[in-house]
Amino acid sequence: MAPDRLLRYLQIKVHHLIQDHDWDSIHVVGGYDREAVISTHEKTGKLFNFERPTAEVHGRDLIVKAFPGADYVHHYALIIATYLSMTGKPADTVTYELPDPMLSREAVAKLGLELDGDLVIVGWGLAHLAPADGAWTYGHGYAWQRAQIHGRRVVYLGFLHSIWGDVAGRVVTRLAELGARDVVYVGKVGALNPDIEPNTRLATGNTSLVGGSLVAWPDFFGDFATAQPGVHTGIHVTSPSILLENRDWLTEHAEHAFVDPEIGPMGVAARDAGIDFGYLHVISNNLARHYPADLSNERHSDVVRRRTVLIRQIQDIVANRLAARPI
Structure with missing residues (x-):
């Protein structure tokens, strides 16, 4: 990403107290605390994934609380440090403390749903995927609604905060x-792949490079999604932060297809739990070639329009997969 676009991406993410004030120290920890200072840069007009890390002021020191996941705490500390460095401020004021795994488990354990063999569709674009006349039921940092598609019980699940990595x-x-x-x-x-223009194709697969090892999982879609027009497949790479994806990283992974922080951990978890997992994603940016659309201008009207078309395609593929094989 070009420096000006990277800075714009960071400005969208960094808490306003960091952008507006100087601090002797900034310490990022794991914690879901909506009673702390909420960033004025949180996105508006979204159902899900709009909450950002909050902050507590302690004199000249700032404690930043990110939802307790090791990858997210690390990623957000990198975001802050990179922003400070790019704006001429000392980045060595930033430290982070990875959350205890028990804290992470307890935070996710607040998710409570009554499921009985349901298909759960989780993630992004749910406002378009779920029935327009459905009602969202809210829990602790999440919301859900039920539907039936070709006789199969389906639950749409969205989180108000990030479920990073x-x-x-x-x-x-x-x-x-x-x-x-x-x-x-x-x-x-x-x-x-440098030839794929952002926001024109979908991605799917059942294999990811996680921590240097290839892992595979039972794929909900099987061969169904890859047979659809405009759906690209290949080996995915799990990366905990886009800020670690530099030129050397890209050279190392040039033969792979996609990158994001979540798909690998989700596939491994599904495999270990004995359930099927599938992903169907919009290809939102390209690391190998510059295109007008990237992660810094996701709210541009043309980007939104193109993604809406792709979300409708995802909706159709899921429905047709269930029509072909409801169970």
């Missing part, structure tokens, strides 16, 4: 504990 894997584990039979994740991935 390893948190997403814990969500799948929790859904399996609650009785889900299948989980489909809808979201956005970056392409590693």
Whole structure:
């Protein structure tokens, strides 16, 4: 990403107290605390994934609380440090403390749904995927609604906060504990193939490079999604932060297809829990070639229009998959 676009991406993410004030220290920890200072840069007009890390002021020191996942805490600390460096401020004021795994498990365990072999569709674009006349029921940081598609019970599940990286894997584990039979994740991935223009194609697959090892999982879609027009498949790479995806990283992973933080942990969790998992994502940006659309201008009207078309295609593919094989 070009420096000006990277800075714009960071400005969207960084808490306003960091952009507006100087601090002796900034310490990022795991915690879901909506009683702390909420960033004025949180997105508006969205049902889900609009909450951002909150902050507590302690004199000249700032404590930033990100939803407790190791990947998210690390990623958000990188966001702050990179922003400070790019704006001429000392980045060495930023430290972070990875959350205890028990804290992460307890945070995700607040998810409570009555499931009995349901298909759970989780992630992004749910306002378009779920029935327009359906009602959302809210829980602790999440909301859900039920539907039936070709006789199959389906639950649409969205989170108000980010389920970045390893948190997403814990969500799948929790859904399996609650009785889900299948989980489909809808979201956005970056392409590693320079020929794929953002917001024109979908991505799917059943294999990810996680921590240097290839892992595969039972795919909810089987061969169905890859047979549809405009759906690209290949080996996915799990990366905990886009800020780690530099030129050397890209060279190392040039033969792979996509990258994001969640798909690998979710697939591993589904495999370990004995349930099926599938992902069907909009290819939102391209790491290997510059295109006008990237992660810094996602609210542009043309980007929104193109993604709406792709979300409708996702909706059709899921419905047709269930029509072909409801169970």
